[in-house]
Amino acid sequence: MIEAYTGAQVRAAETPYLERGQGPALMRRAAHGLALVALERLRDRRGRVAGARVVVLAGTGNNGGDGLWAGAELARRGAAVLAVAVGDRLHPEGEAALRAAGGRVLPAADGAPALRRAVEQVLDADLVLDAVLGTGARGGLRGTAAEIVRAVLDRWPAPGGRAPLVVACDVPSGVSADTGAADGPVLPADATVTFGATKAGHLLPPGDRLCGEVRTVPLGLEDALPAPALRRLEHDDVAALWPRPGAGSHKYSRGVVGVVAGSATYPGAALMCTRAAVDAGAGMVRHLGDAGTRRLVCLTSPEVVASEDHPADLHVQAWVVGPGAVGDPAQESRIDAVLAGPVPAVVDAGALGAAARAAADGALGPAKILTPHAGELVQVLAWLAALGATDEAPDRAAVEADPARWARTAAEATGAVVVLKGATTLVAAPGGTLLSQADGSPWLATAGSGDTLAGVMGAVLAGCAEHPDAFAAAGEWARGDARFAVAAALAVAVHGYASRADGLGPVPPTALSAAVRSVLRLAP
Ligand SMILES: NC(=O)C1=CN([C@@H]2O[C@H](COP(=O)(O)OP(=O)(O)OC[C@H]3O[C@@H](n4cnc5c(N)ncnc54)[C@H](OP(=O)(O)O)[C@@H]3O)[C@@H](O)[C@H]2O)[C@@H](O)CC1
Numbered sequence: 001m002i003e004a005y006t007g008a009q010v011r012a013a014e015t016p017y018l019e020r021g022q023g024p025a026l027m028r029r030a031a032h033g034l035a036l037v038a039l040e041r042l043r044d045r046r047g048r049v050a051g052a053r054v055v056v057l058a059g060t061g062n063n064g065g066d067g068l069w070a071g072a073e074l075a076r077r078g079a080a081v082l083a084v085a086v087g088d089r090l091h092p093e094g095e096a097a098l099r100a101a102g103g104r105v106l107p108a109a110d111g112a113p114a115l116r117r118a119v120e121q122v123l124d125a126d127l128v129l130d131a132v133l134g135t136g137a138r139g140g141l142r143g144t145a146a147e148i149v150r151a152v153l154d155r156w157p158a159p160g161g162r163a164p165l166v167v168a169c170d171v172p173s174g175v176s177a178d179t180g181a182a183d184g185p186v187l188p189a190d191a192t193v194t195f196g197a198t199k200a201g202h203l204l205p206p207g208d209r210l211c212g213e214v215r216t217v218p219l220g221l222e223d224a225l226p227a228p229a230l231r232r233l234e235h236d237d238v239a240a241l242w243p244r245p246g247a248g249s250h251k252y253s254r255g256v257v258g259v260v261a262g263s264a265t266y267p268g269a270a271l272m273c274t275r276a277a278v279d280a281g282a283g284m285v286r287h288l289g290d291a292g293t294r295r296l297v298c299l300t301s302p303e304v305v306a307s308e309d310h311p312a313d314l315h316v317q318a319w320v321v322g323p324g325a326v327g328d329p330a331q332e333s334r335i336d337a338v339l340a341g342p343v344p345a346v347v348d349a350g351a352l353g354a355a356a357r358a359a360a361d362g363a364l365g366p367a368k369i370l371t372p373h374a375g376e377l378v379q380v381l382a383w384l385a386a387l388g389a390t391d392e393a394p395d396r397a398a399v400e401a402d403p404a405r406w407a408r409t410a411a412e413a414t415g416a417v418v419v420l421k422g423a424t425t426l427v428a429a430p431g432g433t434l435l436s437q438a439d440g441s442p443w444l445a446t447a448g449s450g451d452t453l454a455g456v457m458g459a460v461l462a463g464c465a466e467h468p469d470a471f472a473a474a475g476e477w478a479r480g481d482a483r484f485a486v487a488a489a490l491a492v493a494v495h496g497y498a499s500r501a502d503g504l505g506p507v508p509p510t511a512l513s514a515a516v517r518s519v520l521r522l523a524p
């Protein structure tokens, strides 16, 4: 599991060390880790370090200091290192170290000619160390640094062209270490070397897409860190946590999933959703819907028991409501009943409007999991604002600029877990628990993918519904209501792995569902 922290959390953990005078030692350790990754990248690209042209984009603070000390190490290995000073000063010891190692300094803020030279040097470099801003940034890049990065990006080579390698120091400058927000220009990094702990901004969109590979250099702060701001499940976590039947399990103890999906207009959603719940290992899957859809469900997945019942007539461990359930009053009535009841539920697509209404009448509770994509979240937040449950109704650009903020807002306003689907999917629980998963193939952005995810999520939700400690192996934090957020993240991860199971190619939802089975053969 990756645990990530805000910049402020890491700075607070560093404070006692700084007060004991250990700041310079921490900086040297950080800079050495940065230099090692830069050396590795240079060797991969050029075979040797000697003679490589390296530019350090150096800011005025300690982030710049890290870059200058790392530049000094590279200079000692024979690289030609130029520090581009973007502000009115440089970290004094870092600058002295760089000069002592034979590096040069270009004060880029000294007028237009200096700025133009800086841009040429960056474009000509083999490697750029981006050390303008780290955890001390207030907002995105501004001033000379912003002008340089903008001018460089304007001339950044087309795909296939040769661009300098970029290694970011702590975070790509201009990306918030706390939120992943990127206000203004940012040089996309091939690798980001971070210090003390992974930062939340490395795992949150849109900044996560600008980090490249993230490497963390330990600084010995681990024991001083508080609870993480954000977590990401990795392969081993998924293998260990996914609910599996024991010798004494039977279909009811494993979890029955009830699916309220499909309508005369959209029967396919019900087929994909029920199939995925079967493939993800539900003990039993029941489908409620119109006669035509039921017949198709039974033909596609004979394992499913389809009926025209009402949710109140059935005992299930978890519901999935909404996929394709549009324009059918009987389905709407079933959705309302599930939302009003206590049973855990995945609330998708056609049920999100009803969820917003139900939430405005009283919290849905943490056992309900809403699964909007960005467009649907905008709609849900607009409904919540219109119903007086929230103050603000952001547009899509605002949601995409800071998705974590808005996923959290929706979670607090509804009392439910909110899964904001995207290339990086965020899971926000009302208590503040936040997970980020980025496991899927870009091919996953296809119609029906969400119906499949909802089915997979229904299966894992049914498996943990009656077991508050189902995921205790992940840590104390995962007990009780937090298990619903973990269930959601597990489903997102498995769905993502399934999209890559046969390599990177198209994944129509039926193939995706079949791949879920191969992913779940993971050894526990
Ligand atoms: N603490 C430690 O023990 C360790 C810390 N480490 C390293 O220190 C980093 C944090 O260093 P930091 O605190 O000096 O802040 P930092 O990110 O360099 O930026 C602040 C400077 O930038 C400026 N500035 C601010 N916003 C701006 C903007 N939008 N656009 C332009 N400029 C802006 C601001 O200048 P001002 O505006 O105040 O004149 C200020 O001078 C951390 O990320 C890690 O790399 C490691 O060595 C390990 C040990």
Ligand SMILES: [K+]
Pocket: 063, 130, 131, 132, 133, 134, 168, 169, 170, 171, 172, 173
């Ligand atoms: K940086």
